[in-house]
Amino acid sequence: MKVVKNKYKCVICKQENEYLDYMSFYSRGHADFDGKPVNSMAGIGAAIMECPNCHYANYKIDEAIENRFYKNPDLWNLSDFQNIIKNYPDPLRKILLVALQYEHNLDHIRAYKTYILASWVADEKEASEFRRKALSIFINKVLPGRNDDYLQIADMLRQEKEFDIAKCFTTAVQELTDRDHEKQLEAINAEENFIINQDSTRHNLGEIFKKE
Numbered sequence: 679m680k681v682v683k684n685k686y687k688c689v690i691c692k693q694e695n696e697y698l699d700y701m702s703f704y705s706r707g708h709a710d711f712d713g714k715p716v717n718s719m720a721g722i723g724a725a726i727m728e729c730p731n732c733h734y735a736n737y738k739i740d741e742a743i744e745n746r747f748y749k750n751p752d753l754w755n756l757s758d759f760q761n762i763i764k765n766y767p768d769p770l771r772k773i774l775l776v777a778l779q780y781e782h783n784l785d786h787i788r789a790y791k792t793y794i795l796a797s798w799v800a801d802e803k804e805a806s807e808f809r810r811k812a813l814s815i816f817i818n819k820v821l822p823g824r825n826d827d828y829l830q831i832a833d834m835l836r837q838e839k840e841f842d843i844a845k846c847f848t849t850a851v852q853e854l855t856d857r858d859h860e861k862q863l864e865a866i867n868a869e870e871n872f873i874i875n876q877d878s879t880r881h882n883l884g885e886i887f888k889k890e
């Protein structure tokens with residue numbers, strides 16, 4: 679992991695602090711079927727900066743995701759942000775703060791992907807809440823044209839025991855995948871077997887790609 683220290687001024691409270699800038703991440707080994715990187719919990723959300731003074735959070739702390747904060751930084755005190763600040767520990771807190779801003783901004787793709795990050799760092803009970811949130815945004819707002827993500831979505835639906843809908847997604851992604859993408863097809867078949875067996879536990883892609 680390449681990291682450099684830089685000073686940035688918080689866009690909300692204008693306090694200047696030193697932050698770590700993550701230039702790149704390295705993750706060894708296979709990810710889980712839902713995309714969660716293996717053994718790299720510390721890396722998830724690490725690139726999000728959070729102001730120690732007002733708890734504003736963003737990948738770029740000196741920029742606002744929502745334009746309205748430029749005109750009126752007091753809006754950061756709104757209860758939905760403050761509830762997250764009060765109720766969640768880091769790194770879940772800063773991930774949720776960013777997710778909510780994307781949601782307000784109607785940036786559905788970034789919002790659902792950020793809730794998936796939240797499901798990876800949350801404990802199992804909360805993970806389900808954030809997976810469902812991500813799934814709801816994906817299915818209601820994003821669905822058309824995001825075929826690449828269907829396997830990840832199928833896996834999250836399976837973890838939520840929504841086996842019938844999960845099967846629709848694996849069938850769709852099977853039809854959309856080129857026959858010569860063997861690894862992808864292998865992963866889809868494995869996912870389909872988990873679904874048929876009504877297995878809602880987390881699985882790692884290493885289980886099917888052991889030989890490498």
Ligand SMILES: [Zn+2]
Pocket residue numbers: 688689690691692693729730731732733734
């Ligand atoms: Zn601040």
